[in-house]
Amino acid sequence: xxxxxxxxxxxxxxxxxxxxxxxxxxxxxxxxxxxxxxxxxxxxxxxxxxxxxxxxxxxxxxxxxxxxxxxxxxxxxxxxxxxxxxxxxxxxxxxxxxxxxxxxxxxxxxxxxxx
Amino acid sequence: xxxxxxxxxxxxxxxxxxxxxxxxxxxxxxxxxxxxxxxxxxxxxxxxxxxxxxxxxxxxxxxxxxxxxxxxxxxxxxxxxxxxxxxxxxxxxxxxxxxxxxxxxxxxxxx
Numbered sequence: 001x002x003x004x005x006x007x008x009x010x011x012x013x014x015x016x017x018x019x020x021x022x023x024x025x026x027x028x029x030x031x032x033x034x035x036x037x038x039x040x041x042x043x044x045x046x047x048x049x050x051x052x053x054x055x056x057x058x059x060x061x062x063x064x065x066x067x068x069x070x071x072x073x074x075x076x077x078x079x080x081x082x083x084x085x086x087x088x089x090x091x092x093x094x095x096x097x098x099x100x101x102x103x104x105x106x107x108x109x110x111x112x113x114x115x
Numbered sequence: 116x117x118x119x120x121x122x123x124x125x126x127x128x129x130x131x132x133x134x135x136x137x138x139x140x141x142x143x144x145x146x147x148x149x150x151x152x153x154x155x156x157x158x159x160x161x162x163x164x165x166x167x168x169x170x171x172x173x174x175x176x177x178x179x180x181x182x183x184x185x186x187x188x189x190x191x192x193x194x195x196x197x198x199x200x201x202x203x204x205x206x207x208x209x210x211x212x213x214x215x216x217x218x219x220x221x222x223x224x225x226x
Contacts (some may be wrong), residue, residue, distance in 0.1 A: 097212075107158060
């Protein structure tokens with residue numbers, strides 16, 4: 001099956017610093033990648049949709065200047081949380097789509113803790 | 116936009132019994148309805164999905180039914196086992212694009 005990796009799996013950073021999370025499709029080219037955020041005991045909420053070579057589309061209420069998304073290739077998308085604050089602490093999960101297939105392939109997630 | 120409601124929020128069943136989780140969606144254009152199982156701290160795992168051109172799909176102990184007219188779909192797990200205990204999410208999308216998730220159901224299977 002299609003494999004998606006994320007790095008790092010866990011990160012702790014200080015308030016005010018920036019953190020970059022990588023999402024890679026290991027054995028396929030992803031036409032589209034998605035970024036989700038999941039707070040404890042809550043559902044997954046879509047943050048943005050990312051297509052290679054174009055600007056990401058952000059969901060309502062998600063600050064594009066705070067959550068920078070770069071999709072430089074068909075196998076890599078990055079999410080940078082800028083000027084992180086404790087309220088940004090969450091589980092960030094990416095997923096990837098193969099063109100013509102409805103199933104999304106999820107990465108293992110990144111646990112971000114901002115102190 | 117799409118809105119997905121999921122019930123119940125928690126479900127406790129005795130091992131061997133059946134479990135049913137129900138979801139409703141609002142956007143009649145949605146045509147793809149996956150179900151995910153998520154264990155603590157892990158990624159969502161696709162357990163079954165259904166497209167709008169099909170009314171029912173089964174995979175061993177798991178089945179999903181879809182009623183397009185009423186805009187609701189359900190997950191059925193038969194002969195539940197302790198390892199079925201997890202959080203289950205339904206979701207809806209159009210053409211496999213952005214998924215809108217339900218709030219989740221905590222399933223506890225008591226042995």
